[in-house]
Amino acid sequence: MILTIGLRELRTLFLSPLAWAVLAVVQVILALLFLGRVEEIQLYRSQLLALENAPGVTELVVPQLFGTAAIILLFVIPLITMRVIAEERRNRTLPLLLSAPVSMTEIVLGKYLGVLLFLFIVVALLALMPLSLLLGGTLDFGLFGSALLGLALTLASFAAVGVFMSTLTQHPAVAAVGGLGVLVLFWILDVSGQGDVRTNMLAYLSMLNHYQPFLRGVFDSGDAIYHALVVATFLGLSIRRLDADRLGG
C-alpha cells in the first residue's frame, strides 16, 4: 500500500513540469561545477604531480561537488515536497485517502517514499558525473560511496522536513517557504563553525556537521543515526498532524 501511494506520487510529480524543470536545472548547474573542477585539475596537473602525497582526483572532485549539490537541493527539495499533502488538502482530494482502508502512517510513508524515489533519480544522475571519470582513470570508491551515502541520508532528512511542513498548511507555497526556512535554519545552526559537535548542542543539531564527515570519507554511525532520527521525528510529527486534522476539524 505504501508502495502504491509512493509510485502514484512519483508519477504525479512527473505529470507536472516542475519535476522535469528541477531535474534539468539541478543537473545543468552541477554539471557546470563538475566540468569546471575537472578543468581546474587538468590546468594544475603538473603542480599536483610535484606534490608529495598529492590528493587523488576523487578527493578533489567529489567533496566539492556533493557539498554544493546538498546546498542546491536544500533549496529545491521544499519545492518538491510542498505539494504532497498541502495540494491534496487544497484540492479537497484528501478524503479519497482518508476514507480508503489505509492508515495515516501508510499515507505519510507512501508520500515520503514518492519523494525519496524522485530524489533517488537526482542522486543517480549526480553520481554519473564522477563515474564518467572512469573513462580515463580510477576512482576512490570508498570516498565516493561514503559521499553518496551521506548525500542520500541528508536528502532523506530534508525530504522528511519538507513533508512535515506540507502537512501543516493547505497552501503549497507556504509549505515551500516554511520548509526552506526550517532547512536553512538547520543548516546554519552552527554558522560560526566553531562549535564542537560533542559539547555544543547547536553544533550537534546542525545538519552540516553531520554531512561533512561523509564527504571526508568518514562514516560515523552517529551521523547516520542522526539522520534516521530526523526522518523519524518529522514523519512521526506528520502522522500526528494528519490525525489531529481529523480530530480537530
Next chain:
Amino acid sequence: MTQDILAEVSHISRYYGGLRAVNDVSFTIRRGEILGFLGPNGAGKTTTMQILSGNLAPTSGSVRIAGHDLLAQPKPAKAALGYLPEQPPVYRDLTVDEYLDYCAALNRIARGKRREARESAKSKCGLTDVARRLIGNLSKGYQQRVGIAQAIIHLPPLVILDEPTIGLDPIQIREIRALIRELGKEHGVILSTHILPEVQAICDRVQIIHKGDLVMADTIDGLARHLKSAALIVSWRNPPAIAELAQVSGVREVSHLDDGRWRILHEPGQDLAEQLVRISVERNWGLREIGPERASLEQIFVELTTREANTSPAEAAA
C-alpha cells in the same frame, strides 16, 4: 437481520470549538435501503457524512460500519464503505482510467481483479467513452460521475454520497438518480441533499437534520403526510365575504393572501375541495383555482423545530 445492518450510528456529537455541528444523532441503515439525509445549508449534513466516512472523528458517540467500529478497527470499516464528498476527490492530472486504477489499489482490490473492477465501475457510471481523457478536462457532471465510480469501485456494502446531484444539469441529475436507485438494490446508500423532490424521487427513508439535531426520521410516506397540510388555496373571480366562507361546514379559518388568493384551513382528514366547488358554482363566485396547499421544506423545518419541545430527537429517531 442483524448482519444486514450496514451502519449503526449511535449518539454522535461533533463540536467545532464552541460551535455544535451535530448533536446526539443516532440512526441505522440496512442493506437495500436508500436513506435520504435532508437539511438546509449548515444543518450538519456534511459533518455527519464526514464522520460516517472516517474523515472526521466524532466528539462523542460511535459509528459501526458493517459490524466494525470506525475508530477501533478503521481498516475493515473503511473497506466496507465508499464515500463521495461534496467535491469529488479527483486528481485533475490523471486520466479516468489511471485514477480508477489508483482507487482500486487504495481499496486493496487484488491486482488481478482491478481491471475488472475498473471496467464495471466505468460502465455503471457511463464513463466508458471518456476513459482515456484527463479528469481536469471533463465537465462537472462527468467529474461527479468519476467521483461516484471511485466510491463504488470496490463494491462496498455502504455508499455515502454527499449532495451527489449538485451542479448537474437536469438530464445528468436524472441519470445520477437512476444510478443511485440501481445502487440501492444491492448496497445501502446514504444520500445527503437539500433538495426535497430528490429525496421523494429516490429514497426509501428520510431523515431531517436541523442545527445538528435529528428532527425527523421517517419513511418516505411519512414525509408525504407531513407535507400535506390541512389547507386549500383557492381563488375566485367574485370572491365572497369572509363571513360567508367561514359558515361553510368544515372550514376552520379563512385568510386572504397577498396575491388575491385565499387560504382556507379546514379540519384535518376532511376533503373540503368538492364541497367548495359545488358551493362556488351554486353561488356564482366564479372559481378559478383550487388546490391543496403543499408545505415547503422550510415550513416543515419550522413545524418540526418548533415542535421539538414536545418530541425529543431520540424518540423521533427510534
